[in-house]
Amino acid sequence: MIATRPLFELRLRVPTIVDVGDTPLGRRRIATVAGGEFSGERLRGEVVATPAGDWLLQRSDGVTVLDVRLLLRTDDGESIYMTYRGLRHGPADVMARVAAGEPVDPASYYFRMVPIFETASKKYEWLNKIVAVGTGRREAQGPIYSIEEVL
Template structure:
């Protein structure tokens, strides 16, 4: 049997601003928390703002990779609220990851940053998001994370 195709539709680009806080070394690894302070998103599916108050609980393990665990709230231009939950991985060569950690601008082609997303929203024009799985290709410039978000068909 041939594998089934995996198709995706581009939904939007999400740009977030975050403030960092370091918990530090824990039994599970190096724990940092990025507090979401705002942002915006725009694309063929919808556009709007990223509301302040979300957080990214990042855990860097002994392999140098950072596991992302994020919850944020979006407000579409028409006022519809969208809960967004995603997990992911940021990994790459140690020197590239060290430059990212130092807040330097790094070419996103030199590291791996991918996430799996779930949406939650109420009745309205974006209700269909409740029934899709999203994936995103991310990058981490000094100003905050940027994600190109896709719906898997």
């Protein structure tokens, strides 16, 4: 059994997704992250809108691969660079509803991510030394993740 403890909830605002089209690797889309917020017992703050984005790849097997880069600013002014890779997939009808921004039970599809943190902050340097995992759900305004530290 893997033990975890809550790190924070991350809410992203994704107003625009540019469809690059079908590339040799799959259908490439680039999502603009226009901000957001994160909140947990040990840290909280905002997602800085620039630079931030998600380089999505829709594979031929129906899996969407996430490649996200964000700058987090804590409520006490510290900067944390966060990147994550993830996978999202499910039955075609469920994923069509997710893509349309409809409310969908997150238990009906798979949405997982693995974040990495980088900071120069002495207060938050412990983030540089942890492994974390997250589960997500997609809502109309953007994804929401529950992120856990692996103990």
